Amino acid sequence: MTNSVDPYEMEIHDEFVPEELFSEFLATMPQVCVELIVETNEGILLAKREIDPDIWFWPGSRVYKSEELEAAAHRVADEELGIDVRIDDQYGPYTHFWNSSPADGAPSRHTVNTVYHVTPSTESYEIELDNQHSASRFLTTIEPDLHEYVQLYLRDNDLL
16 A cells, blocks of 8 residues: 655645744754756856855755655746756755754754756846845856855866
């Protein structure tokens, strides 16, 4: 007897999680996320985060309940960058340990990340950042001051 459910029959839960509940979640268990390595003719895209951690990093987000990983990758590209993408490869999973958290009451955060190497679906695209990001830039080399997780992905996957 099986208890599995067809994911297409489940409703995706993307609603806002109240701060207190989100803090409790981050304080006690890992957060499942997807991240995007967006590669174009200009290089590999990084976005300047305006939420914790406030660093140059990959676009990414938590995965919603009942959301397929690839669907989450397409959602992140649309919501955070305003583009449609083609998935070229999948890396990971990676685990990250952060000494801070975007939620009050959660002193740290542990994420489990599936990483998608993607390219814009069309040659004509324009990056339109969401309110969680203030700027974007393209890498053409592995710079020594990049966050250690950014360098890890680039080296692990022989990018740049």
